Amino acid sequence: MAKSFASFGFRPELMRGIQDLYYKEPTPIQEEAIPLILEGKDVIGQAQTGTGKTAAFMLPILNGLLEGKRDIQALILTPTRELSIQIAKEVEKLGKHLNVNVLSLHGGTDIDRQLSKLKETVHIVVGTPGRVLDHMKRGSLHFGRISTLVLDEADKMMEMGFLEDVEQVIVGTPSQRQVLLFSATMPDLVKKLAHRFMKQPPHLKIEGKQKTVEQIEQFYYVVNQSDKTDALVDVLEQEQPYLTIVFANTQVRVQQLTARLQENGLTAQALYGDLSQNKREQLMKQFREIRFQYLIATDIAARGLDVEGVTHVINYDLPNDVESYIHRVGRTGRAGQKGKAISLISPRQKNLMGRFAKTTKASIEERILQAGRHLDAGRRQRAEEREAHFIELRKQQQQEQKKEKDKEFAPVREAIKKKAKVKPGYKKKLARELDELQTKYEQNRRRAEAIAARKAGKSAKPGTAAGKGGSNRAGNTGKPNRPSNGKGRSRG
């Protein structure tokens, strides 16, 4: 039977904070890590985002906090500013009934403002390694009295090249401090870091599915690249989400997709790394306040986001690695709520999707996208475009035939014009020739039309708009398509 929070012997003010957040029982990582951390041990927690790892290290820190002291008592290093801000927020929520002062130090914000805040009492500092080190070098930060150092998402910090900065920060902390390291994976650099700076830490591993991720329904649709935006609008229509984060792989794709969704009347905003910190924070605030419903983001911008009410995460582009997949999916199903993670994948990405399912031990099933209003509208539009193309083609053919005819008839016309000089017998002959030419022209015209109709019929199923020179589903260029191989937009 799972432990209760009460069994940890937390102070009453902290218990009230936990109750306010409606945490009913500890998650597995909390259940295992909290007693060890309370004992003062160094701990390695191998757990992914969404497992409740933040509260796992923060609850013991808050429990031991001495609010009356002016010293910084805990330092948490994180890979990104978003995660830093989010952890600081979590401290405020969990420590609502404590008198705790927390400060997030991250790049992209005014250093002078941070400096003036540091002159006030700060109990807990959360920050990215670069900015924290910057303050240490300026002499504005001293960690001489911290009792706990947390390295959160250590693998990400190593991946982002923060090894040296992290080491320098650690060296600036007292040797008897407790070190807690959290990481989804344990690459060599993380192991070395742990070996160098931690004292025989127990290695807790939360395997496979996580408590919070279990609540996330995961599935995918196979969709052609050219149909993706239509498909996305369809999915949103079908799902009627509350708040949604849509992931695309590059900044340009995020921007383009946002524009397309806005054109479709959806309240979408783009979040990517190059936006100023101010703008990013402003966007996040608006999203939390549900001033818009669809946040279109790159991985780096969305790392660590914890927004209540995100019912759907959509991979408009599939990430390349399972870590990113897990991270993205973990943006929904927060705080024990239900969520859905939907991916739009190309037929070739089915293998990758299979690998994600295997590694995460999750069931990620393929589903069939039901035709929606926008798809129909898209199809209609493409049919109309093709129809217009065929009309134009026919016009061109007719003009060419007319030119040919004009050329053929030229000598006859000349002769008729000069009729005075023509013998009556010759006149009859000319009239006969004219008749013959007209008949030949009619035959040619009918033959050309029959060929055009046959071609059009080949590129479309009979009875569809394409039967009149209309649509198939293979493309949206407005030009006639090669015959469909039936593998276009997957509907099954």
Ligand code: AMP
């Ligand atoms: P994390 O893994 O720290 O990113 O946390 C994932 C989410 O789980 C956050 O939204 C937390 O607020 C939430 N959470 C943490 N601990 C619990 C718990 N014991 N019960 C329910 N939700 C929790």
